[in-house]
Structures are given as structure tokens and as C-alpha cells.
Amino acid sequence: MERSLVLVKPDGVRRGLTGEVIRRIEAKGYTLVRLELREATPELLAEHYAEHQGKPFYEPLVEFMLSGPVAAMVVEGERCVEGFRSLAGATDPTKAAPGTIRGDLGRDWGLAVQQNIVHGSDSPESAEREIGIWFPA
Ligand code: CMP
Numbered sequence: 001m002e003r004s005l006v007l008v009k010p011d012g013v014r015r016g017l018t019g020e021v022i023r024r025i026e027a028k029g030y031t032l033v034r035l036e037l038r039e040a041t042p043e044l045l046a047e048h049y050a051e052h053q054g055k056p057f058y059e060p061l062v063e064f065m066l067s068g069p070v071a072a073m074v075v076e077g078e079r080c081v082e083g084f085r086s087l088a089g090a091t092d093p094t095k096a097a098p099g100t101i102r103g104d105l106g107r108d109w110g111l112a113v114q115q116n117i118v119h120g121s122d123s124p125e126s127a128e129r130e131i132g133i134w135f136p137a
Helices: 010-014 018-028 042-048 058-065 080-088 101-105 124-134
Strands: 003-008 031-038 070-076 118-120
Touching: 003 018, 003 080, 003 124, 010 018, 010 058, 010 070, 018 031, 018 070, 018 080, 018 101, 042 058, 042 124, 070 080, 080 101, 080 118, 080 124
Parallel strands: none
Antiparallel strands: 003 070, 003 118, 031 070
């Protein structure tokens, strides 16, 4: 069965949206197999966001991800990687379609980084890599 790593980012946790994100995941029929409220560390984020190192939004992204707790979860279900990305909507919350988490609940705050409530793995391979980072055996 496919798995995805989902994070409710610090903006989502601060705004009390963790339950709403979980509700949408479960309503879709996916199963939560791990769930933990975590403080990220610079080392963990360097691994998680390795592909973004050097991009203009990397430093603000790390600072944002360290600004409060993150709800980290492993979600399981048929094609749940693609499915959760559909639930999340486009990265830019202003462009995200209504009906999606970011489209319904997110907005552009005019900051250097998109504070877009959730992260979801972008492929089954990334999911296994990211699950190993956030939930080492
Ligand atoms: P995420 O899916 O966690 O992956 C990288 C994050 O960087 C992304 O969500 C956004 O929070 C942020 N991000 C991606 N692209 C941009 C961008 N062009 N400008 C600002 N922030 C971005």
C-alpha cells in the first residue's frame, strides 16, 4: 500500500487547522498510520528540503519551518501521494482551487516564503525518503 509524508506546517498548527487537515485526509478514505507533533531542527530540514538548498526561498523556508511545532504524519492509501497533493492544491494558495486545503484555507501573506499550511510528498520515492527522515525506524 502506498504511503505519503504529510506535514501540517507551523502556520497550519498555529491557526488550529490540524484537525481540519486530518478530517479531509480521513474523509477521503486514507488511513493515518503515524502522527506526531514535532519541533523540526535545522539538520532535519536540510535533509527534508535538500532539493531546495540554494533557492531564494530556502532560508526563509527553514526559518518558517522552525517557527513552531509541525504535525508530522504518515498517510496510507491507494495512490495517496497523488491523492493528497490533489487535496492540498497548488503551492501558491492564491492560485489553489477552491475545495482544496490551500484554496479554502490559505492565502498569500506577502512573505518571502509560501506559508501554505501543508506539505505532501511529491512521489512515492520521495515519500519513502521523507518518512525515513521524519520517522526513522
Ligand atoms: P513544500 O511542498 O513544503 O516544498 C517547498 C516549500 O517551499 C513549499 O511547500 C512552499 O512552502 C515553499 N515554496 C515553494 N516555492 C516557493 C516560491 N516560489 N516562493 C516562496 N516559497 C516557495
